[in-house]
Amino acid sequence: MRPESFEGAAPYVEFRGVEVAYNELVSGLRGVSLTVKKGEFVFLCGPTGSGKSTLLKCLSREVWHTSGTIVLAGRDMNRVPARDVPLLRRQMGIVPQDFGLLTNRRVWENLAYAMRACGKTKREVRQMVPKILEQVNMLQRADAFPRELSGGEQQRVAIGRALINDPPLLLADEPTGNLDPDHSVEVMELLLQLNQKGTTVIVASHDMPIVERFGKRVLLMELGKVVADTADLNSSRVHEEIARALSMPEGHATLDGEPFDRDQEAENA
Numbered sequence: 400m401r402p403e404s405f406e407g408a409a410p411y412v413e414f415r416g417v418e419v420a421y422n423e424l425v426s427g428l429r430g431v432s433l434t435v436k437k438g439e440f441v442f443l444c445g446p447t448g449s450g451k452s453t454l455l456k457c458l459s460r461e462v463w464h465t466s467g468t469i470v471l472a473g474r475d476m477n478r479v480p481a482r483d484v485p486l487l488r489r490q491m492g493i494v495p496q497d498f499g500l501l502t503n504r505r506v507w508e509n510l511a512y513a514m515r516a517c518g519k520t521k522r523e524v525r526q527m528v529p530k531i532l533e534q535v536n537m538l539q540r541a542d543a544f545p546r547e548l549s550g551g552e553q554q555r556v557a558i559g560r561a562l563i564n565d566p567p568l569l570l571a572d573e574p575t576g577n578l579d580p581d582h583s584v585e586v587m588e589l590l591l592q593l594n595q596k597g598t599t600v601i602v603a604s605h606d607m608p609i610v611e612r613f614g615k616r617v618l619l620m621e622l623g624k625v626v627a628d629t630a631d632l633n634s635s636r637v638h639e640e641i642a643r644a645l646s647m648p649e650g651h652a653t654l655d656g657e658p659f660d661r662d663q664e665a666e667n668a
């Protein structure tokens with residue numbers, strides 16, 4: 400029997416006043432409100448610890464919000480019981496910040512294992528694994544173990560694994576985090592191709608050159624809040640922040656860490 404599906408309602412995301420209190424002292428989100436339309440491509444930017452991963456994990460229910468409302472594909476997450484979470488996750492592709500590949504399994508086994516866990520038959524697995532590996536340009540490395548792959552190749556396998564259910568929503572956490580610029584562009588182009596086929600894509604990224612290059616909507620996060628959104632025509636803040644990050648010298652082109660002291664740099668010059 401086909402399991403209950405979240406299909407039907409258009410896949411889109413809405414956060415209203417969402418808070419995540421990890422404990423009494425640490426908040427992951429402090430009142431996030433946002434809407435992502437079906438088919439959009441959105442970057443989540445912001446300094447380390449600003450809540451990007453927490454926001455993505457709220458959608459995949461790895462983190463349960465402590466107040467506010469999250470609606471995904473027309474469904475109020477507060478009303479999704481824990482037993483439905485695995486089913487909910489099959490409606491989205493998740494590319495975690497650390498790739499999350501099984502190190503003792505070959506590339507094809509990583510995909511096959513995830514497919515079997517989603518209830519696919521052995522026959523479906525045999526048919527789909529090569530197709531997906533081809534889609535992410537990793538078919539030639541199907542027999543490799545993750546340790547034998549470059550960071551970019553591992554990232555492509557992780558994206559492939561996220562595609563096994565042909566999800567309407569793809570969540571990618573720092574997909575270019577460990578990649579050189581060429582591989583970053585390659586991975587982003589793969590995500591863009593998926594978006595062009597209709598997948599809604601949300602990408603958490605520090606990678607300002609990439610964010611700038613692809614010119615998509617940017618939500619800027621700070622201290623657990625969305626503080627600017629390029630979709631808001633009155634907001635020039637995100638562009639200023641991106642320009643500021645890009646004007647930093649090599650190795651500092653992030654929104655991360657200590658503010659760059661330009662006066663000090665001028666004195667040192």
Ligand SMILES: Nc1ncnc2c1ncn2[C@@H]1O[C@H](COP(=O)(O)OP(=O)(O)OP(=O)(O)O)[C@@H](O)[C@H]1O
Pocket residue numbers: 421422425426427445446447448449450451452453454605
């Ligand atoms: N499991 C957890 N338990 C307690 N606190 C957590 C947990 N996960 C994240 N936090 C805290 O929540 C805040 C937001 O973290 P989050 O990982 O969402 O940030 P981020 O923007 O993804 O950062 P980065 O750019 O470093 O990946 C940080 O203060 C972090 O220390």
Ligand SMILES: [Mg+2]
Pocket residue numbers: 451452453496572603
């Ligand atoms: Mg993160």
